[in-house]
Amino acid sequence: MSEGIPLFPLSFEVNGRAVELEIEPQESLAEVLRNRLNLTGTKVSCEVQVCGACTVLVDGLPVSACTFLAYEARNKKVLTIEGLAAPDGTLHPLQQAFVDESAFQCGFCTPGMILAARALLEERPLPTEEEIRASMDGNICRCTGYLPIVHAIQKAAQALRSRS
Numbered sequence: 028m029s030e031g032i033p034l035f036p037l038s039f040e041v042n043g044r045a046v047e048l049e050i051e052p053q054e055s056l057a058e059v060l061r062n063r064l065n066l067t068g069t070k071v072s073c074e075v076q077v078c079g080a081c082t083v084l085v086d087g088l089p090v091s092a093c094t095f096l097a098y099e100a101r102n103k104k105v106l107t108i109e110g111l112a113a114p115d116g117t118l119h120p121l122q123q124a125f126v127d128e129s130a131f132q133c134g135f136c137t138p139g140m141i142l143a144a145r146a147l148l149e150e151r152p153l154p155t156e157e158e159i160r161a162s163m164d165g166n167i168c169r170c171t172g173y174l175p176i177v178h179a180i181q182k183a184a185q186a187l188r189s190r191s
């Protein structure tokens with residue numbers, strides 16, 4: 028924390044839990060999640076809103092947490108990868124599909140990929156491959172070649188459909 032900088036109160040919900048903090052005005056949501064709440068599943072790579080590694084959901088919409096001011100999340104609901112599995116630990120269908128389809132190698136892009144895909148499937152429960160590729164083009168993966176990721180999202184879409 029820097030000396031002399033006024034702190035702002037921040038109240039928001041993270042993964043279903045009410046959180047109240049005092050933050051510096053310039054702190055990003057990624058910094059607050061990782062450094063103050065120890066939610067290190069949110070990865071940071073480019074820090075300039077290019078790679079998608081830091082994607083989290085704010086009121087259901089994907090944002091790049093590296094450039095999203097934490098203060099902008101006040102009174103909103105934030106979902107990180109740590110909040111996606113069921114309370115008993117059962118993986119979300121997207122998480123399970125990424126495992127089943129070997130849709131990650133190093134895994135650095137995976138939390139952001141899964142949360143971006145979650146937002147897509149909320150909006151379009153059965154997207155075409157073209158829609159998946161278009162929707163996910165802000166999320167970069169250096170390892171997989173993307174095809175397993177597309178397959179995982181398709182598989183999760185089917186799983187979510189059959190359970191609804």
Ligand code: FES
Pocket residue numbers: 070071072073074075076077078079080081082091092093094
């Ligand atoms: S770390 Fe945020 S978009 Fe790359």
Ligand code: FES
Pocket residue numbers: 130131132133134135136137167168169170171
């Ligand atoms: S699995 Fe390594 S960057 Fe995507």
